[in-house]
Amino acid sequence: MEHTYTTSSAFLEALQEAGVTYIFSNFGSDHPGIIESLATGRKEGKKLPEVITCPHEMVALSMAHSYAQLTKEPQAVLVHVECGTQNLGGAIHNAYKGRVPVLIFAGASPYTQEGELPGSRNEFIHWIQDVPDQRGIVRGYMKYENEIRTGANVKQVVHRALQIAQSQPKGPVYLMGPRETMEEETIPVPVSSEQWKPVAPKALPPQDVLNIVGDIITAETPLLITSYLGKNPNAVRELVALCEKMAIPVIESVPNYMNFPANHPMHCGYQWNTPEQNDLIKEADLVLIFDSDVPWIPSKNKPSEHCSIYHFDEDPLKESMPLWYISSKRSFEVDSYTALQQLNEALDHAAIEKDTFNKRREAISFYHNRKRREEEKAEDSEEKEITPEYLTACIREVIDDETIVVNEGISNYETIYTHLKRSRPGSILSSGGGSLGWNGGASLGAKLALKEKKIVNVTGDGSFLFSVPSAVHWLSRKYDLPFLTIIYNNGGWKSPKLSTLGVHPEGSAKEADQFWVDFEPYADLAGIAEAAGGAFAKTVQEPAELKTIIKEAMNVVEQGRSAVLDVHLPRVSGKNLEKGDHLKKGQ
Structure with a gap:
């Protein structure tokens, strides 16, 4: 039997070309085209993403979330029309707020009802699950959302969606496609995944590098705060180099990664809903914030009004948070790994007396060790x-x-x-x-x-x-x-x-x-x-x-x-x- 090449076939091929290894799926009546194309691909020995059958959508998206965190490779989640989309629940919030790249695909109720096209309505549920704005359910939590309308350009749409998902700030994307479209016969379209790479990370302007380095060198009580810099292990290495070189203490505020080694003498603790003022924050004359949504809670704990603050973040404006601001001297939309490399290189060429920071290094190490003793007692x-x-x-x-x-x-x-x-x-x-x-x-x-x-x-x-x-x-x-x-x-x-x-x-x-x-x-x-x-x-x-x-x-x-x-x-x-x-x- 000769098998038809459809939009579903092209969609699955596009995922494979883009590096998607797994499809975390919760299939429904809107997915016959995809299921048939998967079965055909297996029969023909075609390389396609492996399907992981997930009995609940929350679990499916959470699996894709952590997989992407650890491998840096976005995965796909397939759900059933608007019901499955809603059943993703809080996992959508987590992927968006956690800046994790993942592609979510949902089918849609057929748009014909008298058998005009393959995939036309043939089950009562197709009327009940037809809603005015399915994409609107998740629009506030997506970097990009679109509808697949034809197999002629489905590959380009998939590659564009994943390019956006992987470009900083990273995040989830959502595509939907009705049954008729996914069943549509089409022809293979060659697409080079090399042309759809994520946008290159941003760096600091050269003059700003010099200004920041000057402030770091002259600061008497500097402090560095981070929350999710550890998403890139290379950035952790650069951060350790900076803090060792300049004797800068580190606080992890509401972390969701290991951002700085806990056993390092410059590590000075963690904070969440800390009810009291942190002494290091209060006494700092310079604070460097790298990748943090909540560096402190101002009603309880914040720097002095005389403190200079630099904010480095892939998402410094926090546009998805209606109320957000800090009083920073400068904010930079920047890749932290790149920015830290720039600062370390500039400091390597700066005229710095190595013994200058020994006294501060000893004081911070003492603070670190005291906290460790308190923790052991607890x-x-x-x-x-x-x-x-x-x-x-x-x-x-x-x-x-x-x-x-x-x-x-x-x-x-x-x-x-x-x-x-x-x-x-x-x-x-x-x-x-x-x-x-x-x-x-x-x-x-x-x-x-x-x-x-x-x-x-x-x-x-x-x-x-x-x-x-x-x-x-x-x-x-x-x-x-x-x-x-x-x-x-x-x-x-x-x-x-x-x-x-x-x-x-x-x-x-x-x-x-x-x-x-x-x-x-x-x-x-x-x-x-x-x-x-x-x-x-x-x-x-x-x-x-x-x-x-x-x-x-x-x-x-x-x-x-x-x-x-x-x-x-x-x-x-x-x-x-x-x-x-x-x-x-x-x-």
């Missing part, structure tokens, strides 16, 4: 309860520097970054966004990208539930993608409680200890993974058994089976149950 276990600090320290002892940590700890973000002390670029990831549920799919995507690495997923109980764990662990078993999940289970959503107390510290909610955020009766969270994917599942309540069980779970993962540890921390409601009471409550 890791001491309590006799009756497992604290987040102790749990994180136990995880640190079990993993190695090559392990990839996926972090969606939410109210424990700062604790996890602080006490894991990651020092290798790429060894810890967060979504970069604020929509919970990324962790499960992200762990699968990380394992798919780096199959030789161990993957550890640290997550809150709320974010674990948001991640659709039944779909996640079905995928883990089906595609042989084992990883370890450790749930920081405080019995509810702690972050809304903290937010309420931040605004109403002595209010009625505190007085009654009523925040409507607890998860009673408690579910058997690890059991969900066991039922859906055969995962090793255990609930942990005793500090004395924690390290042993983490090691046991890691051994299980190394043997090819996922593991989930539901670790009970002090409860968010403040109503501490006796050990074993969770079993009576339904766990």
Whole structure:
């Protein structure tokens, strides 16, 4: 039987030519053309992206998200009309805010209903799923969105979409195509992917390099703040060189990568919703901000009015954030790796006495070491309860520097970054966004990208539930993608409680200890993974058994089976149950 070359055939070829390895798919009635072209391609031995069947769209996009973070290669997600588009949910927000390149394709209801064209309406759902503006559902979260209207130029549209997705600031793109268009017979069109490379990174103007270097040399108390510079491991190397050379301390503010080695004496801590003024920020006479959305929260913690600020970012205007500004001397739309190379080269040729910064280097090292001692003290276990600090320290002892940590700890973000002390670029990831549920799919995507690495997923109980764990662990078993999940289970959503107390510290909610955020009766969270994917599942309540069980779970993962540890921390409601009471409550 001779097979027809269609728009769907050309679309799949374009993905392959553009370097897309996987299609994370949730197929529907709008995808017969694509399914047929995939089957034909397999029959003919044609090289096309591999399909990963995802039972939930949130998981599909989260997989593509972390895969792109680790490999720098954008992947494709295929979903079903406007319903599947909406079911991507917060994963769209995460990809956009995290500046992660991914191509999303959704079908669309057929636009003919009497059999005028191949693919015309033949199911009742085609009327119900026909909406006025399907692209509008995601328009506010896409760098680019378009409709495929013909097979004659579908390859150009796909390559253009991926070129935009990969050009700084990177981000998701969205294409849609109705059934008739995707079934349309067409002819192959040769397209060179070399002509669709991302736009070259931007550099600093030469005169500005000299001005910035001059300010760095003369600053008495400089400080550098970053959040996502670590997306490029080469930029981390350049940042370390700059800070070592000039004795500049570093703070990671709301990081979603390993931006600066935690064991380096110039590393001076992390901050999220820090309620007090940071001394280093307050005392700085020069602040260099590299790749940060929230370098500080002005109502609590900011530089003095006499401080000079330089802002370097691939997205310095933050145009997707209606309210955003900092009082910077200059802002530069620039690639951080390129800018740091320029600054380091200029400093190498500047007249600098090497001994000039020794005193400052010693003072910062002392500050670093003092903070480390305070952190170690906080890791001491309590006799009756497992604290987040102790749990994180136990995880640190079990993993190695090559392990990839996926972090969606939410109210424990700062604790996890602080006490894991990651020092290798790429060894810890967060979504970069604020929509919970990324962790499960992200762990699968990380394992798919780096199959030789161990993957550890640290997550809150709320974010674990948001991640659709039944779909996640079905995928883990089906595609042989084992990883370890450790749930920081405080019995509810702690972050809304903290937010309420931040605004109403002595209010009625505190007085009654009523925040409507607890998860009673408690579910058997690890059991969900066991039922859906055969995962090793255990609930942990005793500090004395924690390290042993983490090691046991890691051994299980190394043997090819996922593991989930539901670790009970002090409860968010403040109503501490006796050990074993969770079993009576339904766990």
